[in-house]
Amino acid sequence: MTTPAAPSATGSAARADALLASFAAAGYAPAHPSILQPAEPFLDLSGEDIRKSLYLTTDASGDELCLRPDLTIPVARDYLASGKAGEPKGFCYLGPVFRYRDGRASEFVQAGVESFGRKDSAAADAEMLALGLEATAAFGLKDVEIRTGDVGLFAALIAALDLAPVWKRRLMKDFNRKISLAQDLQRMTLATSASRTDYHGVLAALAGSDRKAALALVRDLISIAGATNLSGRSNAEIADRFLEQSTMAGGALPKETVMAIERFLAITGEPDDAVAQLRALAADAKLDIATAIDLLEQRIGFMAARGLDVASIRFATAFGRGIDYYTGFEFELHARGNGAEPLVAGGRYDGLLTRLGAEAPIPAVGFSVWIDALAQAGDIA
Structure with a gap:
């Protein structure tokens, strides 16, 4: 050859x-x-x-x-x-x-x-x-x-669907990250009020705020607490995970809404x-x-x-x-x-x-x- x-x-x-x-x-x-x-x-x-x-x-x-x-x-x-x-x-x-x-x-x-x-x-x-x-x-x-x-x-x-603003931002962010988008769609159908935490209200408030400002706040709180590394994750990674949880505070979406998104993405x-x-x-x-x-x-x-x-x-x-x-x-x-x-x-x-x-x-x-x-x-x- x-x-x-x-x-x-x-x-x-x-x-x-x-x-x-x-x-x-x-x-x-x-x-x-x-x-x-x-x-x-x-x-x-x-x-x-x-x-x-x-x-x-x-x-x-x-x-x-x-x-x-x-x-x-x-x-x-x-x-x-x-x-x-x-x-x-x-x-x-x-x-x-x-x-x-x-x-x-x-x-x-x-x-x-x-x-x-x-x-x-x-x-x-x-x-x-x-x-x-x-x-x-x-x-x-x-x-x-x-x-x-x-x-x-x-x-x-996404603008035409009846979605909470936090979900709209999250789905647009994940559009170019197919694994994250698939995971979000699954979570949107599984989220329930039973999963609420004692700090659910805080999560919901963060979910509706500017992401960069919310991320800075969470990082500052972690620093004030004196934490530097938990389970091998950096403060930035922990803050990102916390904000991800805030996204879930919006609760579940109707199955037909998720099905419409999935049908769209299959075209x-x-x-x-x-x-x-x-x-x-x-x-x-x-x-x-x-x-x-x-x-x-x-x-x-x-x-x-x-x-x-x-x-x-x-x-x-x-x-x-x-x-x-x-x-x-x-x-x-x-x-x-x-x-x-x-x-x-x-x-x-x-x-x-x-x-x-x-x-x-x-x-x-x-x-x-x-x-x-x-x-x-x-x-x-």
Whole structure:
């Protein structure tokens, strides 16, 4: 058996430069954000697992900095600082990012596109997918698996259900963590008033409060008590467990509500079929999620208008990329039958710029390209 030759570094760089030029020709201005970034936005916005992969340091004043682990947040921060925040602007980029990856290089090259301020969300989403597919084609990859989802649909479902606010927050948090979500759904059917503790009222009060503030309070109480480690768990882990118990203070949910969530999460297949299943679910369960379904249908139409083979796209309501700031359309492009890690991936993040300091919400969508992985997949193909 012949071992595939390693991709040419020179050839890969040339194709990456050509890809960046094609993004620029499509109307996206090249961006060059600083390699050294404030760590806080990544820690707060990218998900709970990001800290273990960051390369961290501090400046002279003690502020925590990191080598940029991706380029979406740095490009967004520069856009907000440009004085053009809120105006429709598009950017492309190509450069190194730094992230600990067990057994793989921690420095690798990433390209991508970010689009800010466009009001035509469905058309912008379809354009990102089309540009992502152009990236795979530029590296000679013809057989691509397209995986898509929409966390906005799940958010619409949760908003439409008769759920306590604590459960709504918990389920949205767990959407990208399938094991936790499955466990929560089971607990929601099993929780009973018999499980109440003497401090049930305290738990219920914490459940309705801001999570970061509640977590700080519990940590302070543990510190005041002088505890440092119980059963091998840190104070932070104990505090998290206590807040998890507070979530259960809301009591059990009707079985039909949990069944509606489970039916929603089981929808998968061609996008048009998914739309039909979603409309049937909404009608059967009397759920007001028509606006979110309409947006999905519009997006499918714009994809078809761009010449994409919609029937070849796999849509799943349970699909999520594990990044907390995504708010809508999400996608990944994979070499078919060759790899769990995406070669191109992205999505919509309409809430991110507000959390980074924008005075008003700014629509945003984009994607990243893993150049080395794409070059290798293209050469093997």
